[in-house]
Amino acid sequence: MSDPPIRVLVVDDQALVRSGFIMILDAEPDISVVGEAADGAQAVELAVSLRPDVVVMDVRMEVMDGVEATKRICHLTDAKVLVLTTFDLDEHVYDALRAGANGFLLKTICRAELVEAVRVVARGEALLAPTVTRRLIEDLMRRPHAVLRPPARLAELTTREVETLRLLARGLSNAEIAAQLTVSDHTVKTHVSNVLSKLGLRDRVQAVVFAYESGVVAPGADPD
Structure with a gap:
């Protein structure tokens, strides 16, 4: 028996943008678009009533923007939120990640990338536009109002787990982290799981944000 389609x-x-996304996603046999919304308030209502698996969310909208909508949807439902924006250094996107969004991509992605992004997020994995997200966070952390706040629970991580967190913040995959640490993929998965559990984080996206806010990764540091 095949799995039910991703809602x-x-x-x-x-x-026009909504119609384009709907046409692309509905053409896939494993994806079903169950609703559409023109603003954040409507999105929250539909997310609660329709219970989608994934919400493809714009950021800048009237009535209620995508940041507030993301925060409410993540609080009220189990839906995964995939944020799409036109601006790669949009502070609102950073706020959306902190609000609980599971992924962040630019609207310049191609058809195949959008479809795969929905599948990845639906599986419960976080999806970051690698260099864009790093630039976004570093840009914000350089600003005068940004204050690094190392939480006490950071001390619960082992040295290896801290190293794993740093590599996560650079946007590395599990395979790339395994190569860097010279360990197996299984060991990396264990480290990542421990990091998320000990820090009370939901996914890799929140781990990246945490790494910068806590000072584990220095803003502007050479990623290589």
Whole structure:
């Protein structure tokens, strides 16, 4: 028996963009678009009533923006939120990640990348646009109002787990982390799981944000 299709809610204030996303996603046999919304308030209502697996969320909208909508949807439902934006250094996107979004991509992605992003997020994995997300976070951390706050629970991590967190913040995959630490993929999965559990984080996206906010990774540091 095949798995049920991934239920998707598409949110964007531009009707043409919404239609395009819907057409692309509905053409896939394993994805079903169950609703569409033109603003964040409507998105929250539909997310609660339709219970989609994934919400494809625009950021800049009238009535309620994508950041507030993401925060409410993550609080009220189990839906995964995939944020799409036109701006790669949009502070609102950073806020959306902190609000609980599971992924962040630019609207310049191709058809195949959008489809795969929905599948990845639906599986419960975090999805970051690698260099874009790093630039976004570093840009914000350089600003005067950004204050690093090392939480006490950081001390619960082992040395290896701290190293894993640093590599996560650089956007490395499990395989790349394994190569860096000279360990197996299984060991990396264990380290990542321990990091998320000990720090009370939901996924890799929140781990990246945490790493910068806590000072584990220095803003502007050479990623290589």
